Amino acid sequence: MESRxxxxxxxxxxxxxxxxxxxxxxxxxxxxxxxxxxVPVAEALKGFLLxxxxxxxxxxxxxxxxxxxxxxxxxxxxxxxSVELIHVCxxxxxxxxxxxxxxxxxxxxxxxxxxxxNQQELSGSASQYGIASAILLGDLALVWASKMLHESGxxxxxxxxxxxxxxxxxxxxxxxxxxxxxxxxxASSNVERSLKVARYKSGKYSIERPLHFGxxxxxxxxxxxxxIYSAYGLPLGEAFQLRDDLLGVFGDSAExxxxxxxxxxxxxxxxLMAMTHERSSLSQRAIxxxxxxxxxxxxxxxxxxxxxxxxxxxxxxxEELISHLTQQAITAIDNPVIDITAQELLHQMxxxxxxxxx
Amino acid sequence: MESRxxxxxxxxxxxxxxxxxxxxxxxxxxxxxxxxxxVPVAEALKGFLLxxxxxxxxxxxxxxxxxxxxxxxxxxxxxxxSVELIHVCxxxxxxxxxxxxxxxxxxxxxxxxxxxxNQQELSGSASQYGIASAILLGDLALVWASKMLHESGxxxxxxxxxxxxxxxxxxxxxxxxxxxxxxxxxASSNVERSLKVARYKSGKYSIERPLHFGxxxxxxxxxxxxxIYSAYGLPLGEAFQLRDDLLGVFGDSAExxxxxxxxxxxxxxxxLMAMTHERSSLSQRAIxxxxxxxxxxxxxxxxxxxxxxxxxxxxxxxEELISHLTQQAITAIDNPVIDITAQELLHQMxxxxxxxxx
Numbered sequence: 001m002e003s004r005x006x007x008x009x010x011x012x013x014x015x016x017x018x019x020x021x022x023x024x025x026x027x028x029x030x031x032x033x034x035x036x037x038x039v040p041v042a043e044a045l046k047g048f049l050l051x052x053x054x055x056x057x058x059x060x061x062x063x064x065x066x067x068x069x070x071x072x073x074x075x076x077x078x079x080x081x082s083v084e085l086i087h088v089c090x091x092x093x094x095x096x097x098x099x100x101x102x103x104x105x106x107x108x109x110x111x112x113x114x115x116x117x118n119q120q121e122l123s124g125s126a127s128q129y130g131i132a133s134a135i136l137l138g139d140l141a142l143v144w145a146s147k148m149l150h151e152s153g154x155x156x157x158x159x160x161x162x163x164x165x166x167x168x169x170x171x172x173x174x175x176x177x178x179x180x181x182x183x184x185x186x187a188s189s190n191v192e193r194s195l196k197v198a199r200y201k202s203g204k205y206s207i208e209r210p211l212h213f214g215x216x217x218x219x220x221x222x223x224x225x226x227x228i229y230s231a232y233g234l235p236l237g238e239a240f241q242l243r244d245d246l247l248g249v250f251g252d253s254a255e256x257x258x259x260x261x262x263x264x265x266x267x268x269x270x271x272l273m274a275m276t277h278e279r280s281s282l283s284q285r286a287i288x289x290x291x292x293x294x295x296x297x298x299x300x301x302x303x304x305x306x307x308x309x310x311x312x313x314x315x316x317x318x319e320e321l322i323s324h325l326t327q328q329a330i331t332a333i334d335n336p337v338i339d340i341t342a343q344e345l346l347h348q349m350x351x352x353x354x355x356x357x358x
Numbered sequence: 359m360e361s362r363x364x365x366x367x368x369x370x371x372x373x374x375x376x377x378x379x380x381x382x383x384x385x386x387x388x389x390x391x392x393x394x395x396x397v398p399v400a401e402a403l404k405g406f407l408l409x410x411x412x413x414x415x416x417x418x419x420x421x422x423x424x425x426x427x428x429x430x431x432x433x434x435x436x437x438x439x440s441v442e443l444i445h446v447c448x449x450x451x452x453x454x455x456x457x458x459x460x461x462x463x464x465x466x467x468x469x470x471x472x473x474x475x476n477q478q479e480l481s482g483s484a485s486q487y488g489i490a491s492a493i494l495l496g497d498l499a500l501v502w503a504s505k506m507l508h509e510s511g512x513x514x515x516x517x518x519x520x521x522x523x524x525x526x527x528x529x530x531x532x533x534x535x536x537x538x539x540x541x542x543x544x545a546s547s548n549v550e551r552s553l554k555v556a557r558y559k560s561g562k563y564s565i566e567r568p569l570h571f572g573x574x575x576x577x578x579x580x581x582x583x584x585x586i587y588s589a590y591g592l593p594l595g596e597a598f599q600l601r602d603d604l605l606g607v608f609g610d611s612a613e614x615x616x617x618x619x620x621x622x623x624x625x626x627x628x629x630l631m632a633m634t635h636e637r638s639s640l641s642q643r644a645i646x647x648x649x650x651x652x653x654x655x656x657x658x659x660x661x662x663x664x665x666x667x668x669x670x671x672x673x674x675x676x677e678e679l680i681s682h683l684t685q686q687a688i689t690a691i692d693n694p695v696i697d698i699t700a701q702e703l704l705h706q707m708x709x710x711x712x713x714x715x716x
Binding site for chain 1: 540
């Protein structure tokens with residue numbers, strides 16, 4: 001038996017980071033050879049990609065692959081890591097769409113380019129320049145995702161087998177994002193609609209599809225894995241989104257990187273808020289109507305809204321739901337079809353995705 | 359010899375339109391099954407894709423393929439037509455980046471969704487909703503481009519051979535777009551820099567790469583075609599862009615779909631304006647400085663700027679340059695390596711791309 005590195009999340013994350021770093025070095029070099037004007041584009045994308053480290057989706061893709069019992073070669077790691085670049089596009093464009101000026105405590109990409117416009121005293125509107133740049137950087141990240149997969153060195157027949165899921169994942173992302181912005185723009189909350197948004201954005205795009213994508217790249221027969229990964233991914237994705245709802249209202253700013261109660265200031269229509277609304281009394285609704293979505297909420301007003309969410313029992317109900325869904329996901333992977341090490345890693349991922357701190 | 363339809367631009371355009379229509383019908387159906395909220399997304403993308411009819415880039419891809427002498431099957435037409443969806447992304451995002459509210463005389467996508475927000479009395483900012491929707495629709499079009507290529511039915515080894523060029527074309531598009539917005543934001547004009555923007559946006563992305571992409575999909579050995587297509591595509595792309603510069607200043611609004619002199623109101627930094635600036639007297643520069651880029655220019659002021667552009671000889675110089683570059687392109691394809699019918703079609707495309715009306 002050949003010796004190989006033990007398959008741990010930390011080891012995998014290290015290999016994914018290496019692959020992403022090597023890709024962006026090479027492609028940034030190409031970009032800046034086109035012209036020195038592109039140096040800020042290259043630097044901003046590199047910073048954005050390498051400053052974050054969770055690698056949630058590539059990890060799931062790698063585990064989805066490993067579940068088939070096939071060996072994770074460097075070529076495979078490159079191919080699987082490409083999903084992180086899809087996510088870079090999603091986040092950069094998301095910040096433009098939400099007009100949110102910070103990401104992980106630093107200026108969002110559109111803000112970085114707005115600042116560059118001001119510093120270099122360029123002409124025209126600095127904010128428009130920032131938006132245009134962020135749209136293009138997001139587009140470029142999406143193109144790079146495909147490029148990284150295509151040139152990974154994985155045998156052509158495996159690449160071709162993975163393309164339908166790679167495409168599907170992106171269609172579901174864009175559809176989920178549109179459902180989300182549309183939901184935010186509706187005047188009323190609705191638990192069912194909010195759950196559908198969670199299903200597309202988190203269940204499918206963030207968990208189920210990365211696992212499927214990993215399986216589709218395996219040279220082994222993986223047809224039995226797909227339904228198991230769905231049975232794990234969809235409930236876990238929902239639980240993950242519900243945890244995010246709770247963190248957006250109750251999370252500690254040191255851990256989430258956003259001010260406590262940020263979703264309340266933003267007026268974000270989440271499952272949590274839809275449930276709160278359903279369960280609230282007339283007087284509670286009046287307070288919600290007055291305060292929810294006001295950007296200038298002070299910490300007492302935040303506390304007042306938090307108290308209502310707790311009093312209605314919506315938060316406790318969400319906690320129960322998260323436990324139930326997580327358990328459902330964990331039960332689904334207790335199946336000998338999946339490689340035993342991958343089972344263990346999926347178990348760990350389920351805990352990480354739904355734990356009470358960010 | 360088997361009978362087949364004669365290869366004409368009109369026949370090819372018809373086949374490309376059919377392929378695009380079939381694709382969007384199927385994928386819109388999928389989209390609206392996710393939820394009725396996505397009906398406006400599906401309709402807007404369909405309208406945008408099918409309302410325009412030039413199909414410049416898919417035609418070039420088809421001719422690039424036909425140059426190898428291989429037969430254009432329905433599967434191949436599907437694969438080649440995918441480049442039109444890249445262009446749909448480029449145009450939708452371009453209108454957001456430029457904040458231009460009309461496209462081909464109709465509201466731009468971001469404006470359509472802003473209107474929808476107003477009509478349905480949604481909450482939040484209508485213009486932000488419009489921008490967010492347009493970003494997502496553009497993203498979706500880009501994903502669809504890949505999907506249409508991948509599921510075209512062309513043999514896997516031909517698809518795989520085409521992916522590096524398909525990716526490259528998109529990287530060059532995004533790089534060219536950034537060079538363009540950066541150029542617009544610089545306080546000074548520069549002929550050389552403007553030519554580089556033209557080279558990336560028009561030479562490479564619009565002409566050279568579609569031809570290469572077509573060649574890369576052929577089952578025949580096409581290595582001799584690539585340099586010839588570059589020798590045709592790069593000068594022709596430049597000529598095409600220079601014609602666009604002239605149309606943006608002197609074009610008839612009935613033909614361009616934009617008000618006459620639109621580039622002057624927008625203050626668009628083109629090669630034409632850079633050349634005008636280089637050749638202008640101090641008094642002419644003072645007038646340019648006062649008027650160029652003012653959105654409220656009346657028709658007398660437009661005429662005044664047009665007169666300066668003519669007086670400096672910049673327009674005449676551009677006409678000469680267009681003739682010279684077009685001739686260079688036409689000379690390059692006089693080569694027996696290219697199938698004779700494809701040669702004739704490339705000749706026709708060169709005339710269409712650079713003719714004096716839009």
